Amino acid sequence: xxxxxxxxxxxxxxxxxxxxxxxxxxxxxxxxxxxxxxxxxxxxxxxxxxxxxxxxxxxxxxxxxxxxxxxxxxxxxxxxxxxxxxxxxxxxxxxxxxxxxxxxxxxxxxxxxxxxxxxxxxxxxxxxxxxxxxxxxxxxxxxxxxxxxxxxxxxxxxxxxxxxxxxxxxxxxxxxxxxxxxxxxxxxxxxxxxxxxxxxxxxxxxxxxxxxxxxxxxxxxxxxxxxxxxxxxxxxxxxxxxxxxxxxxxxxxxxxxxxxxxxxxxxxxxxxxxxxxxxxxxxxxxxxxxxxxxxxxxxxxxxxxxxxxxxxxxxxxxxxxxxxxxxxxxxxxxxxxxxxxxxxxxxxxxxxxxxxxxxxxxxxxxxxxxxxxxxxxxxxxxxxxxxxxxxxxxxxxxx
Amino acid sequence: xxxxxxxxxxxxxxxxxxxxxxxxxxxxxxxxxxxxxxxxxxxxxxxxxxxxxxxxxxxxxxxxxxxxxxxxxxxxxxxxxxxxxxxxxxxxxxxxxxxxxxxxxxxxxxxxxxxxxxxxxxxxxxxxxxxxxxxxxxxxxxxxxxxxxxxxxxxxxxxxxxxxxxxxxxxxxxxxxxxxxxxxxxxxxxxxxxxxxxxxxxxxxxxxxxxxxxxxxxxxxxxxxxxxxxxxxxxxxxxxxxxxxxxxxxxxxxxxxxxxxxxxxxxxxxxxxxxxxxxxxxxxxxxxxxxxxxxxxxxxxxxxxxxxxxxxxxxxxxxxxxxxxxxxxxxxxxxxxxxxxxxxxxxxxxxxxxxxxxxxxxxxxxxxxxxxxxxxxxxxxxxxxxxxxxxxxxxxxxx
Numbered sequence: 001x002x003x004x005x006x007x008x009x010x011x012x013x014x015x016x017x018x019x020x021x022x023x024x025x026x027x028x029x030x031x032x033x034x035x036x037x038x039x040x041x042x043x044x045x046x047x048x049x050x051x052x053x054x055x056x057x058x059x060x061x062x063x064x065x066x067x068x069x070x071x072x073x074x075x076x077x078x079x080x081x082x083x084x085x086x087x088x089x090x091x092x093x094x095x096x097x098x099x100x101x102x103x104x105x106x107x108x109x110x111x112x113x114x115x116x117x118x119x120x121x122x123x124x125x126x127x128x129x130x131x132x133x134x135x136x137x138x139x140x141x142x143x144x145x146x147x148x149x150x151x152x153x154x155x156x157x158x159x160x161x162x163x164x165x166x167x168x169x170x171x172x173x174x175x176x177x178x179x180x181x182x183x184x185x186x187x188x189x190x191x192x193x194x195x196x197x198x199x200x201x202x203x204x205x206x207x208x209x210x211x212x213x214x215x216x217x218x219x220x221x222x223x224x225x226x227x228x229x230x231x232x233x234x235x236x237x238x239x240x241x242x243x244x245x246x247x248x249x250x251x252x253x254x255x256x257x258x259x260x261x262x263x264x265x266x267x268x269x270x271x272x273x274x275x276x277x278x279x280x281x282x283x284x285x286x287x288x289x290x291x292x293x294x295x296x297x298x299x300x301x302x303x304x305x306x307x308x309x310x311x312x313x314x315x316x317x318x319x320x321x322x323x324x325x326x327x328x329x330x331x332x333x334x335x336x337x338x339x340x341x342x343x344x345x346x347x348x349x350x351x352x353x354x355x356x357x358x359x360x361x362x363x364x365x366x367x368x369x370x371x372x373x374x375x376x377x378x379x380x381x382x383x384x385x386x387x388x389x390x391x392x393x394x395x396x397x398x399x
Numbered sequence: 400x401x402x403x404x405x406x407x408x409x410x411x412x413x414x415x416x417x418x419x420x421x422x423x424x425x426x427x428x429x430x431x432x433x434x435x436x437x438x439x440x441x442x443x444x445x446x447x448x449x450x451x452x453x454x455x456x457x458x459x460x461x462x463x464x465x466x467x468x469x470x471x472x473x474x475x476x477x478x479x480x481x482x483x484x485x486x487x488x489x490x491x492x493x494x495x496x497x498x499x500x501x502x503x504x505x506x507x508x509x510x511x512x513x514x515x516x517x518x519x520x521x522x523x524x525x526x527x528x529x530x531x532x533x534x535x536x537x538x539x540x541x542x543x544x545x546x547x548x549x550x551x552x553x554x555x556x557x558x559x560x561x562x563x564x565x566x567x568x569x570x571x572x573x574x575x576x577x578x579x580x581x582x583x584x585x586x587x588x589x590x591x592x593x594x595x596x597x598x599x600x601x602x603x604x605x606x607x608x609x610x611x612x613x614x615x616x617x618x619x620x621x622x623x624x625x626x627x628x629x630x631x632x633x634x635x636x637x638x639x640x641x642x643x644x645x646x647x648x649x650x651x652x653x654x655x656x657x658x659x660x661x662x663x664x665x666x667x668x669x670x671x672x673x674x675x676x677x678x679x680x681x682x683x684x685x686x687x688x689x690x691x692x693x694x695x696x697x698x699x700x701x702x703x704x705x706x707x708x709x710x711x712x713x714x715x716x717x718x719x720x721x722x723x724x725x726x727x728x729x730x731x732x733x734x735x736x737x738x739x740x741x742x743x744x745x746x747x748x749x750x751x752x753x754x755x756x757x758x759x760x761x762x763x764x765x766x767x768x769x770x771x772x773x774x775x776x777x778x779x780x781x782x783x784x785x786x787x788x789x790x791x792x793x794x795x796x797x798x
Contacts, residue, residue: 082661082663082665082666083661083662083663083666084613084661084666121663121665122663122664122665148662148663182618183615183617183618184615184617184618184619185618185623201617203617205664214483214773214774215770215771215772215773215774216582216583216747216772216773217651217653217655217676217678217773218582218600218602218651218678218745218746218747218748219581219582219583219584219746219747219770219772220583220651220770221648221649221651222648222650222651222652223648224584227653229635229654229655229657230635230654232632233631233632233635233636234636236628236629236632237632237633237636249620249621249622250620251621252616252617252619252620252621253621254616254626254664254665254666254667255628256616256628256659256662256663256664256665256666256667256668257659257662257663257664258628258657258659258662260655260656260657262481262482262483263482263547263655263656263657264481264482264520264521264547264655264656264674264773265521265604265606265653265655265656265674265676266481266520266521266653266655266676266773267481267482267483267653267655267773267774268653268655268773269655270774275663275664277616277664277665279616279617346617347617347618348615348617348618349617371614371618371619372614373614373615373618374613374614374615374616374663374665374666374667375613375614375666375669
């Protein structure tokens with residue numbers, strides 16, 4: 001049996017959520033954590049939860065919950081976006097949860113609650129909202145985190161302080177399932193409609209700063225320069241070379257953010273701060289990579305006469321999905337799209353990693369067209385979105 | 400004989416000019432072209448020119464002149480600063496010119512005019528104001544130039560449109576002398592008080608963009624990435640290697656500005672725009688370097704599956720200083736600080752490069768403490784500033 005879900009209402013709500021921060025080409029969204037668009041979206045979600053017969057609750061971090069009575073299964077994801085994101089990353093899991101919770105109440109199904117975690121996309125840290133909720137990161141430490149422009153989290157979250165009702169007890173939930181777009185090329189390439197996630201890779205994230213000497217780009221001879229950009233470039237080259245002996249083909253590492261100071265064409269940059277992020281399914285390998293990164297940074301700082309400093313090491317360890325929830329998802333997928341689903345790991349990080357510390361947790365994926373995500377072009381065929389909703393609803397009904 | 404210059408008034412005016420945009424540590428200044436502080440400083444300068452008995456004139460670019468009657472010698476420099484600059488870079492030459500023009504009028508000396516050129520520091524181009532005044536760059540082309548944040552020059556200069564009186568005819572000037580801080584380590588290291596400039600190096604400046612594919616930093620395998628930061632880093636490494644066969648120990652090249660897009664730690668950067676600047680005393684070498692740069696960019700674009708585009712090639716050719724003006728400066732230096740001056744080339748670019756296309760032109764340098772410039776820490780001993788003023792005044796009195 002399957003609850004009487006309403007695919008049109010689900011798609012309509014998904015499009016409505018995109019209207020908060022709709023931007024860029026295609027179905028792009030600009031809705032970073034604590035932005036005006038993000039807070040407006042969270043206000044709308046709380047209203048939707050209430051209309052669905054759930055009790056809306058918001059904690060100090062800005063995580064928004066719609067609570068059923070008594071013990072319940074929690075569905076959800078995050079509604080903040082990357083600086084340039086798509087309409088489905090995070091949003092899909094919340095709106096699917098909302099539809100299933102609502103239809104479940106309408107049809108006397110199981111108790112289902114819904115959550116939208118805050119700052120999954122890491123404006124301030126890594127899955128910041130669910131990290132705090134799950135106790136991986138203290139609220140006090142979270143408050144001191146800065147975004148790339150120097151804004152402190154404690155100041156940013158003030159903008160939604162009027163919504164806060166207090167802490168939400170995780171003890172009331174029997175488990176958590178997050179439906180998400182794959183954000184990679186596997187399902188799109190194989191033609192499968194559903195991926196049941198086996199585990200989520202771990203991630204480490206650290207800001208690194210090299211500081212040399214800012215000076216005039218015309219009068220400072222090359223051999224006397226202490227050029228921070230040259231240090232970053234040399235570090236990157238050295239690191240790529242040294243990591244070859246440590247990584248697997250699935251390991252990834254990224255320098256995605258860089259800020260030169262003063263960032264002017266006629267000035268030898270005296271300072272460079274950049275993000276260093278690495279991911280792998282094996283905790284030991286993550287630690288070995290950290291050592292390679294630190295050693296390379298120290299070596300470059302010495303060779304280029306730089307000072308080397310870094311911010312806090314943020315991150316999450318790899319996790320495996322709960323067997324019972326995963327089996328329910330596999331059974332449902334086998335029923336709804338027989339022969340068109342697969343088991344797979346998640347190379348992307350998700351709130352599920354944090355929530356799995358508190359309760360049984362699992363995930364399912366739908367395909368991303370061309371594997372594109374974290375970009376305006378991110379998209380999934382609506383038929384695949386509805387298939388995901390049906391599989392999740394069926395799995396929930398069997399739990 | 401020497402005009403009755405007033406060193407206290409000179410230093411006092413120099414400190415007053417610093418008050419527009421005073422910032423940072425020490426005697427730092429933030430007064431980029433067309434900023435509020437820059438326009439306020441130009442308004443104050445125009446007032447000072449009038450008080451000194453000169454006629455104040457401002458052209459469409461925002462170059463500010465104080466004109467003596469009939470044919471006159473032009474002294475000056477620029478009053479805009481780097482995004483983080485010092486109190487003397489440019490300011491010194493204008494305030495020295497103001498003091499000499501004023502004292503010359505007070506004491507019946509020669510006709511001396513003064514100029515403050517606009518955007519020497521290259522918010523929009525390379526010595527933009529004097530480039531347009533000297534006819535090296537058309538006003539129409541200048542208007543289309545963009546700064547690093549995308550602001551167009553034509554929009555930026557609107558903020559000082561009320562000051563504009565019209566074009567200033569270069570035909571009225573018999574020559575141009577620019578006094579400037581050295582901005583390098585030579586005089587500070589040798590203990591000389593004055594440098595008489597023999598020639599100014601040439602410069603080329605071009606923005607380069609690599610565009611690949613923005614994507615998720617967790618789900619995109621390393622071998623499938625088209626990471627624009629990796630392309631910049633590889634380009635930098637390749638370029639440093641290839642330039643070794645082309646350059647001299649005096650040649651310099653700099654990547655001082657970089658903008659990744661979208662510049663987030665969890666996203667493979669799809670686009671990187673950076674500044675590429677190179678300087679040398681030989682025009683042919685500048686052209687050979689351009690070819691090396693273009694070839695390296697094309698090779699990297701191919702290897703990393705990027706598109707390569709670039710902005711307009713801006714620049715100025717090397718120039719030699721006028722013999723008669725240079726001799727007057729050397730004679731004056733020999734009189735004021737016998738045995739404590741030297742002839743030297745300028746590794747920094749100056750407005751004199753442009754003005755030398757129109758009339759005989761020369762420069763003199765005073766020492767920079769530790770050779771530091773284009774930084775808040777830039778400074779020169781006040782005794783050295785006054786020595787420079789005395790040498791310039793003496794040279795002017797003999798012309």
